[in-house]
Amino acid sequence: MFEFINQELTELRKAGLYRELRLIDLKSHKIFCSNDYLGLSKHPKVKERAIAAIKEFGFGAGASRLISGNTPLHEELEHKIAKFKKREAALVFPTGYMANLGAITSLVNENDTVIIDRLNHASIIDACRLSRAKLQVYPHKDLATLEKILQRSEKFKKRLIVTDAVFSMDGDISPVKEIVALGKKYNAMTMVDYAHATGVVEIEGEPDIAMGTLSKALGSIGGFIAGSQGLIDYLRNKARSFIYTTALPPAACAASIAALEIIESELQLKKRLWKNIRTLSLWERGDGSRQRVRVAESSIIPIMIGSAERTMNISKKLFDNGFFISGIRPPTVPEGESRLRITITADQSKEDIECLASLLQELIPAAARLT
Ligand SMILES: Cc1ncc(COP(=O)(O)O)c(C=O)c1O
Incomplete structure (x- = not known):
């Protein structure tokens, strides 16, 4: 009777669209996908x-x-x-x-x-x-x-x-x-x-x-x-x-x-958020040159990858390096438009943002060079 459940789950797995919950450990991971943009949940x-x-x-x-x-x-x-x-x-x-x-x-x-x-x-x-x-x-x-x-x-x-x-x-x-x-x-x-x-x-x-x-x-x-x-x-x-x-x-x-x-x-919170947004969207490399990751209009900075599977692989690599950024796949976004949805918050440190920017540069050089 419930055969369809197994079938559909198998199909989701095959398409790289199977969803699982990830347990968050704030001590081991920097969160770059929360919508708590001003950090107020912990104020x-x-x-x-x-x-x-x-x-x-x-x-x-x-x-x-x-x-x-x-x-x-x-x-x-x-x-x-x-x-x-x-x-x-x-x-x-x-x-x-x-x-x-x-x-x-x-x-x-x-x-x-x-x-x-x-x-x-x-x-x-x-x-x-x-x-x-x-x-x-x-x-x-x-x-x-x-x-x-x-x-x-x-x-x-x-x-x-x-x-x-x-x-x-x-x-x-x-x-x-x-x-x-x-x-x-x-x-x-x-x-x-x-x-x-x-x-x-x-x-x-x-x-x-x-x-x-x-x-x-x-x-x-x-x-x-x-x-x-x-x-x-x-x-x-x-x-x-x-x-x-x-x-x-x-x-x-x-x-x-x-x-x-x-x-x-506390107007400085919003100022700090925008400072952080600018740090990621236009980060300075070690040699002083500037690299634009993405023109940002808000605290949401998507990095387009395309395939669902590749998106999840990069998300896993980032996780293994201490950064939690969830991959976004269909049906949340259209087919072929899977992405990493990075979010910036006021309580992230400049060091962490710069470390993430270099990791992105390493893992997805083409996307990180988007202008
Ligand atoms: C644009 C938009 N509208 C509505 C909602 C739903 O809000 P809530 O999470 O408070 O249910 C969300 C996010 O979840 C959203 O991104």
Whole structure:
């Protein structure tokens, strides 16, 4: 009966696409694939506030927000997010994945269309499928095709454009301002997923729906939607991934509140992050010459390899040399576009970054010479 499981696992192994968990030992390995961009998950103030919240509220929230799971910390966090994003209101979800799911499935249905960038995150794609709206995909950052799709889509009742702000596997930035302008021109709603931008880069443009996660540069867990008060009231009533799930643990809210305060007060963290990004993207060799690894627009620096097998081999060699960088393979990225997805964080040392750059140069000279 379960023969298909063995067959499919064998196929995955053969194609070099079999996934396994790797146990991380922070003592033996330098992590260059975490999304904890500002190192806030380990910031003393974040830990302190989370511990204080556990002492006051216990751990689990015990029920959904609309039943008995709503604490003052949940509401304080939403006020802080709204202020941080300069929006009227915000709604917090247990994860970013659930924020995308809840928002998109509430905003569009089978009478509507949702128009997305080809490289949008899986949570957006899953949400679009679940919404039953007609899914239309434009080539990566191709505004001309997006406009053509909008012109051809007048028959739909509602139109929603969704894009990542920083693309999660490529690290490049979406033309948010131009997309918002197209949305206004064609009377389409615009939604931007700021998961990898928050705390890292400011991007111009104000979409109707701003989505973000608390789980990356904020070092915590949770997702959010920020926008008009009407939008938030609507989602509180309609978003199934908000209504039918237990609220975030109060301690997670406390950690996120502390993280937002740190982002606003300890500006040197972001400066350090960008200094580190520049160190890897333009590292200086021993002879004084400069070598560009990759032009970086964010803390995500992918090194394109191509074959899944070769990617995993290089990832293993890096691991054997003390660096943990996971290989990214299909279906996360398109066929033939496997890569090492390096991420830079504020707490990495210059020495470690330079050591990684020389290792990359040794293991993949062609890729490391990308300009
Ligand atoms: C672009 C993007 N959106 C949404 C998510 C989901 O966020 P979370 O991990 O908080 O569920 C992620 C990452 O996981 C992401 O990279």
